[in-house]
Amino acid sequence: MKKLAIITSHPIQYNAPWFGLLAKSATIRPFVFYTWGEAAAAAKYDPDFGRKIEWDLPLLEGYEYRFVKNVAPDAGTHHFKGIINPDLISEVEAWKPDAVLVFGWSFDSHLKCLRHFHGRIPVLFRGDSTLLDEQPGIKRLMRRLYLKWVYRHVSKALYVGKSNKDYFLAHGMKESQLVMAPHAIDNQRFGSMDARYDEEAQQWKDRLGIGKDELVLLFAGKLEPKKNPFFLLQLAKEIDHPGLRFLIVGNGVLEEQLKAAAAGDRRFLFVGFQNQQQMPAIYRVGHIFVLPSVGPGETWGLAINEAMASGRAVIVSKKAGCAMDLVREGSNGIVIDPEDHAKCVKFLKGVLENRNLVSEMGEVSRGIIQSYSFARIVAALDDTL
Numbered sequence: 001m002k003k004l005a006i007i008t009s010h011p012i013q014y015n016a017p018w019f020g021l022l023a024k025s026a027t028i029r030p031f032v033f034y035t036w037g038e039a040a041a042a043a044k045y046d047p048d049f050g051r052k053i054e055w056d057l058p059l060l061e062g063y064e065y066r067f068v069k070n071v072a073p074d075a076g077t078h079h080f081k082g083i084i085n086p087d088l089i090s091e092v093e094a095w096k097p098d099a100v101l102v103f104g105w106s107f108d109s110h111l112k113c114l115r116h117f118h119g120r121i122p123v124l125f126r127g128d129s130t131l132l133d134e135q136p137g138i139k140r141l142m143r144r145l146y147l148k149w150v151y152r153h154v155s156k157a158l159y160v161g162k163s164n165k166d167y168f169l170a171h172g173m174k175e176s177q178l179v180m181a182p183h184a185i186d187n188q189r190f191g192s193m194d195a196r197y198d199e200e201a202q203q204w205k206d207r208l209g210i211g212k213d214e215l216v217l218l219f220a221g222k223l224e225p226k227k228n229p230f231f232l233l234q235l236a237k238e239i240d241h242p243g244l245r246f247l248i249v250g251n252g253v254l255e256e257q258l259k260a261a262a263a264g265d266r267r268f269l270f271v272g273f274q275n276q277q278q279m280p281a282i283y284r285v286g287h288i289f290v291l292p293s294v295g296p297g298e299t300w301g302l303a304i305n306e307a308m309a310s311g312r313a314v315i316v317s318k319k320a321g322c323a324m325d326l327v328r329e330g331s332n333g334i335v336i337d338p339e340d341h342a343k344c345v346k347f348l349k350g351v352l353e354n355r356n357l358v359s360e361m362g363e364v365s366r367g368i369i370q371s372y373s374f375a376r377i378v379a380a381l382d383d384t385l
Helices: 015-025 086-097 108-117 138-151 162-171 195-208 228-236 254-263 279-285 302-309 342-353 354-371 374-384
Strands: 004-006 028-034 044-045 051-053 064-067 099-103 123-126 156-159 178-180 215-220 246-249 268-271 288-292 313-317 335-336
Touching: 004 086, 015 028, 015 195, 015 374, 028 086, 028 354, 028 374, 051 086, 086 108, 099 108, 156 374, 162 178, 178 374, 195 268, 195 279, 215 228, 215 279, 215 342, 228 246, 228 254, 228 268, 228 342, 254 268, 279 302, 288 302, 288 342, 302 313, 302 354, 313 342, 313 354, 335 342, 342 354
Parallel strands: 004 028, 004 099, 028 064, 099 123, 123 156, 156 178, 215 246, 215 288, 246 268, 288 313, 313 335
Antiparallel strands: 044 051
């Protein structure tokens, strides 16, 4: 059995499940080293949501882990010097791994791990950066040169999708070094046919006053400039249809502005942040999920995975890393330019005229997302090691 040391900053709801699945493997024994420190497991204030966030799913069950002491004066993942672990390398070496998997290079200790273990044992890397927000100029050139140096310390990279693969290739990695290990969510939970989710969704609709014949366009996420929630208000101005409702779920810095701008339009509904246990029902309240991000930094968009697993049609910005992989144009949704509303307006008008399209697209979404699974990530690691 191969021993795999996993270096990552803190417990994340999209990683913990496949860590647990990997721990059940007959060929790989993982051990996770959390570098932010023990404080990372507690509820944390999220400045983008504007509130403390504590996920309501277990993130530390089913696998071995350790919180490594972090001595950074300003601890966190918001800057390079936020993760400083003097004992990390010695603790990893004491466990005697056969390989190491590092999540992200842009922290002091993570970059040191890449450099230290390079040439000693296989160094795997996980990151989801893309070229979608790159701007031409000297800064891009200098960054390319630096990242080519960084990735020379990586044996193989686990890429999450096509845009991420292009990024690794642009920074000097070879095709033979790249292994597809897609971004995934709990497809089984979100795609569950358990009637309770439909019942909970109907309860939401009753409370919100959504009629059975109304079409709901859903946005769920941080209400911040990058996510571009004002896109929905622009759509509302261009589609004067009483049967179209706009449901905005989340909190953030733009919340008050959005509510003020939507005041007087009964089609708009606002619901605050909902934790993971509530989200399968929330997706079922909507008929179409929209991610109109303008970037920078929308490297994937895991809400699209969740919406698709829930059997929803999707509208995805070309600035989102998942667009190339998850959207089959016209079959389960559309890819849009977030600065241009015309395509989206045309699509929604077509759906309003033929509501059967929504359920048909939702079923296509459900089929596509099945291959973007935790099991596929584990299989990719099994093949790589």
